[in-house]
Each structure stands twice: as structure tokens, then as C-alpha cells.
Ligand SMILES: Nc1nc2c(ncn2[C@@H]2O[C@H](COP(=O)(O)OP(=O)(O)OP(=O)(O)O)[C@@H](O)[C@H]2O)c(=O)[nH]1
């Protein structure tokens with residue numbers, strides 16, 4: 001089992017060419033802005049301010065590499081679906097991802113974060129289809145599950161079943177409920 005508390009920030013990179021040189025497998029977190037990517041990294045690693053979080057969307061602007069126990073890199077990516085004052089984060093994200101996925105061999109898995117309270121939007125579906133097309137392993141992680149009740153969770157699972165998503169590809173997580181983070185830790189350890 002990986003020791004998640006032994007995690008350190010390595011560097012921020014604008015693109016893959018500037019990614020850290022080192023032979024660890026990479027797990028990339030993607031998802032809409034404000035979905036909770038940075039918060040999830042902090043929660044998994046039991047640190048409060050390893051990754052910077054914000055209630056305002058568009059906070060993470062580069063690929064941020066975290067070395068987890070000298071076993072893997074967790075990579076925090078900018079959120080999609082957010083553009084502000086002419087700064088096109090979607091474009092930046094697209095460019096970075098193209099670069100990233102063109103050398104996909106180091107990517108072991110992509111965690112696609114989705115907000116438990118929201119329906120999947122076009123961007124979410126696009127990225128999932130993109131991962132399927134490129135045959136990159138992925139897991140759907142529904143965040144902020146503390147904000148929904150049992151029946152909402154049930155309906156969410158039903159709607160996923162309807163679009164052909166297997167329950168096994170889905171993890172529910174909340175940074176406020178440490179117990180919910182265990183399945184994700186075991187997945188990453190594997
Ligand atoms: N209730 C609740 N709030 C959460 C949870 N995870 C994250 N949040 C809140 O959601 C907001 C956004 O979290 P971030 O981790 O900064 O989101 P992000 O996906 O990294 O956002 P960008 O960097 O802008 O793409 C913050 O106010 C967090 O406190 C959760 O599990 N439960």
C-alpha cells in the first residue's frame with residue numbers, strides 16, 4: 001500500500017515537455033473547474049494545503065506534479081469549462097492535454113472528477129469519450145458526495161447504468177468523509 005502522507009509537491013509544468021524527469025507512473029486528475037480536484041489530492045494525502053484550492057473556479061492553471069511515496073505522480077490539471085477575461089483556459093487545457101496524451105505511455109489512469117450534484121455536461125462526456133477512444137484507463141470519481149443523500153446517490157447510479165457505465169468504474173468521494181477515500185487509495189496503490 002502506498003503511504004499517501006509521504007507526498008511532496010514536485011513542480012508546476014505548462015506542458016509535458018516540462019514535466020519532471022523521473023520514472024514514476026502518472027495518474028492525472030481532470031474535471032470541470034471547481035469540482036474538487038485539488039481538494040481531493042489534499043484529502044488523499046492528508047495534507048491541508050499541498051494543492052491550492054479555491055471556492056472560485058479556474059484556480060489551478062498548470063499541471064501540478066505531486067510525488068506520492070516515490071511510487072507515483074498525482075497530476076492536478078486545470079479545470080475545464082471556465083474562461084475569464086479573455087484568458088482561454090479551455091484552449092490551454094486542450095493544448096496541454098493533446099501534448100500529454102500524445103505520449104500517453106506514462107499515464108496509468110485518469111481520474112475524471114464529476115460533481116455529485118450536477119448532471120454530466122458536454123465537456124465531461126467529451127473527455128470520457130476521448131479516454132475511451134485513446135484506450136486510456138479511467139475511473140469516474142463523483143466528488144462532494146456529502147452534499148447528496150442516499151436516494152440521490154441511487155438515482156445517479158441508475159442514470160449512469162442507463163448510459164452504459166458500469167458501477168465498478170465509479171467511486172464516490174468526499175473530502176469531508178475520510179472513509180470514502182479508502183477505495184480510491186486502494187485503486188491508486190494497485
Ligand atoms: N462539501 C464539499 N466541498 C468540497 C469537496 N471537495 C471540494 N470542495 C470545495 O469545492 C471548492 C473547489 O475545490 P478545488 O479543489 O479548488 O477545485 P478544483 O477542481 O481544483 O478547481 P480548479 O483548480 O479551479 O479547476 C472548494 O471550495 C472546496 O472546499 C467535498 O468533498 N465536499
Ligand SMILES: [Mg+2]
Nearest residue numbers: 037038059060
Ligand atoms: Mg484546482
